[in-house]
């Protein structure tokens with residue numbers, strides 16, 4: 001799933017390319033894609049795109065009368081629509097501009113979870129953005145410490161909980177825990193001040209490195225391209241210490257970690273690694 005760095009860099013690219021373009025029409029291509037009834041998307045017709053912004057993992061296409069909030073979820077992409085086919089493959093919605101260009105929202109796979117919300121007024125204070133925690137890259141260390149103590153849970157799940165802090169998903173959660181030398185299963189309420197400090201530094205570094213990489217690209221990266229040391233590297237040597245990266249698999253995601261760097265050598269409820277290590 002695109003996370004904060006991928007969505008941020010993409011918002012910057014789209015602003016660069018489409019700022020000022022006047023909306024001719026938004027057309028839903030799947031009947032489930034539009035999540036709001038009023039205002040209708042036609043309220044933005046004839047208005048220039050002011051900017052494309054980001055909040056958490058959402059893109060915000062801002063027009064003067066309303067904002068389109070777009071959540072790409074797992075397989076969604078928002079790209080320049082070169083062909084403008086009548087029935088584009090995986091097409092979810094299209095923004096066509098008066099200069100003849102268009103943006104197409106697609107979603108690969110069968111989940112159909114990507115969505116578009118049209119909101120008037122301040123989009124940050126309305127669904128779906130009003131339930132998000134603060135931006136993960138803007139937290140100072142005392143705020144981070146407070147959010148950890150106030151929401152006792154395992155660190156990996158805490159990092160991915162968008163209501164606590166926004167922008168981090170499975171890949172960054174794996175990379176941040178590894179960079180901070182913390183177990184993904186550590187209890188957030190029991191972290192020492194020293195560990196909180198390491199976590200804060202790791203979050204900043206991992207987000208910045210991904211953002212730097214993403215800004216070098218012409219289009220959003222696929223997950224296999226993104227930089228990292230442990231995510232999807234089970235069975236490979238840890239780039240820090242050479243121990244084998246381990247995996248704990250869940251139905252919809254995988255926790256990757258290095259025992260030597262993160263758990264004092266302890267191998268955790270390891271349900272998959274043996275097949276990688278054979």
Ligand SMILES: [Zn+2]
Pocket residue numbers: 238239240241242243258259260261262
């Ligand atoms: Zn290691």
